[in-house]
Amino acid sequence: MPTPILHWFRRDLRLSDNLALHAAAQSVCPIIPVFIFDPALVTSSHVSVPRLAFLLRALTALDAALREQGSRLIIRMGDPRAVLPALIRDTGAEAIYLNRDYTPYALRRDAEIERLVGVPVHAYDDALLAAPGTVLSDAGKLPIVFTPFKRKWLPLPKTQPVPAPPRESWAQTLPPSDDLPTLASFDHSTSVALPKAGEAEALRRLNAFLDARVYAYGEGRNLLPAAPDDDTLGGSSFLSPYLRFGMLSPRQAYWGARAAYASIASEDGRTSVETWVSELVWREFYMHILHDYPHVLQRSFRPAYDAVQWRHAPDELDAWKHGMTGYPVVDAAMRQLRVMGWMPNRARMIVASFLTKDLLIDWRLGERHFIDWLIDGDPAANNGGWQWTAGTGTDAQPYFRIFNPLAQSQKFDPHGVYIRRWLPELRDVPDAHIHAPWEMRTPPADYPAPIVDHSAARERTLAAYQAVEKKP
Numbered sequence: 001m002p003t004p005i006l007h008w009f010r011r012d013l014r015l016s017d018n019l020a021l022h023a024a025a026q027s028v029c030p031i032i033p034v035f036i037f038d039p040a041l042v043t044s045s046h047v048s049v050p051r052l053a054f055l056l057r058a059l060t061a062l063d064a065a066l067r068e069q070g071s072r073l074i075i076r077m078g079d080p081r082a083v084l085p086a087l088i089r090d091t092g093a094e095a096i097y098l099n100r101d102y103t104p105y106a107l108r109r110d111a112e113i114e115r116l117v118g119v120p121v122h123a124y125d126d127a128l129l130a131a132p133g134t135v136l137s138d139a140g141k142l143p144i145v146f147t148p149f150k151r152k153w154l155p156l157p158k159t160q161p162v163p164a165p166p167r168e169s170w171a172q173t174l175p176p177s178d179d180l181p182t183l184a185s186f187d188h189s190t191s192v193a194l195p196k197a198g199e200a201e202a203l204r205r206l207n208a209f210l211d212a213r214v215y216a217y218g219e220g221r222n223l224l225p226a227a228p229d230d231d232t233l234g235g236s237s238f239l240s241p242y243l244r245f246g247m248l249s250p251r252q253a254y255w256g257a258r259a260a261y262a263s264i265a266s267e268d269g270r271t272s273v274e275t276w277v278s279e280l281v282w283r284e285f286y287m288h289i290l291h292d293y294p295h296v297l298q299r300s301f302r303p304a305y306d307a308v309q310w311r312h313a314p315d316e317l318d319a320w321k322h323g324m325t326g327y328p329v330v331d332a333a334m335r336q337l338r339v340m341g342w343m344p345n346r347a348r349m350i351v352a353s354f355l356t357k358d359l360l361i362d363w364r365l366g367e368r369h370f371i372d373w374l375i376d377g378d379p380a381a382n383n384g385g386w387q388w389t390a391g392t393g394t395d396a397q398p399y400f401r402i403f404n405p406l407a408q409s410q411k412f413d414p415h416g417v418y419i420r421r422w423l424p425e426l427r428d429v430p431d432a433h434i435h436a437p438w439e440m441r442t443p444p445a446d447y448p449a450p451i452v453d454h455s456a457a458r459e460r461t462l463a464a465y466q467a468v469e470k471k472p
């Protein structure tokens with residue numbers, strides 16, 4: 001019997017274009033596919049229940065795809081530092097294959113595991129098109145502003161997608177597996193309406209987007225559609241939950257976009273595809289920033305902004321979290337988050353600006369709420385988005401640029417489609433008042449008055465940030 005090897009799935013829940021899995025298949029040793037539930041992650045009070053529920057769906061889909069190949073997913077519950085050495089002992093596996101995860105926690109854990117397991121650990125840079133340490137300025141440093149980063153990122157050689165392992169790659173003899181847990185087995189339940197998970201669904205969504213909507217992305221990405229699949233309003237790809245768990249690879253997205261670009265002659269269409277690729281670069285940028293500057297998970301990227309005097313306003317924070325601020329576009333987005341575990345980028349910027357600039361509440365509280373609810377919640381992108389909006393981050397939006405929620409609403413949801421979709425109590429409000437129902441002679445009784453006056457709040461925030469800027 002040839003000696004088996006383990007492929008340890010983490011944030012790479014797919015069979016096609018999986019660099020570590022592909023390399024494992026090249027080794028011609030039979031592959032045992034493993035997923036480990038680390039109790040430190042799934043039972044902690046910090047777990048995001050919607051994201052855990054989506055992960056469980058993704059694992060069910062991965063297991064089904066493996067069964068089609070005559071294999072199945074081996075599930076283990078426990079600390080990987082204990083589970084992996086035991087699995088190696090029980091199976092006689094001679095190596096572990098995995099794709100790198102760049103969060104500080106994962107980097108620490110993987111370094112420990114490499115020391116513990118006593119067999120080679122083959123690690124691959126699969127989650128990014130350009131690995132940390134490869135995007136360098138002329139001075140040999142990571143560019144910490146997005147545009148120079150992108151300029152250096154674009155010309156780097158990009159790996160082509162690789163095929164799924166052939167059927168004969170999978171081990172015939174598999175160790176026992178724990179049952180795939182259910183959400184209830186962790187004492188959790190969620191009201192979030194989850195999308196279908198899995199690699200096939202991710203590819204279907206990618207192809208549907210690249211067939212048509214990507215060519216209108218330049219304009220469509222900022223409009224707030226009633227739902228992400230609403231073709232009439234353009235919108236974005238809704239691929240973030242799939243990229244988050246690696247049901248789709250960034251190479252599949254990037255090379256798909258390159259093919260879309262080549263197949264369209266119109267200037268606008270091509271510019272739209274380029275804009276979409278830029279979004280993939282933002283994803284890479286924030287992972288590089290987190291990798292090189294892990295302090296961002298606790299503090300401002302630029303330390304001076306740690307001195308901003310944030311307000312302690314638990315009632316206002318609560319109104320924001322529940323979509324009860326009295327600003328319809330903010331409330332619609334915050335309610336969408338609770339229903340879908342997702343919201344469009346424009347909505348994220350609007351609500352993040354509202355929390356940090358209108359309410360002057362610490363961006364970390366908003367970051368935490370997003371991480372609790374988002375099914376695409378990712379430490380790097382989420383932190384980057386919050387620090388960008390708060391003006392404390394890398395490519396800082398100057399703090400004096402403060403989103404006006406009313407103007408944003410009028411511009412990006414001109415007919416109130418988005419607002420009415422998520423705020424049923426405003427469904428009958430006419431277009432003329434949909435962005436500012438407080439101006440109606442008789443405002444809807446079941447909708448709150450604004451909890452803050454935007455103009456006054458703007459002045460308060462400018463003063464708070466200026467106080468920091470003036471410090472020696």
Ligand SMILES: Cc1cc2nc3c(=O)[nH]c(=O)nc-3n(C[C@H](O)[C@H](O)[C@H](O)COP(=O)(O)OP(=O)(O)OC[C@H]3O[C@@H](n4cnc5c(N)ncnc54)[C@H](O)[C@@H]3O)c2cc1C
Pocket residue numbers: 221236237238239240241243244279280282283284286343344345346348349352370374376377378379381382383384385386389
């Ligand atoms: C405050 C705030 C918090 C955010 N939190 C997250 C998060 O936890 N997870 C997350 O994936 N994205 C986050 N984003 C980025 C962005 O809002 C989402 O990636 C995007 O809305 C996902 O929708 P989509 O897949 O339709 O994106 P598309 O517009 O179709 O973009 C394609 C892909 O590019 C990536 N991407 C797009 N914009 C960004 C961006 N600004 N930063 C990083 N990657 C980007 C995503 O992987 C996305 O799926 C956040 C943005 C803000 C302002």
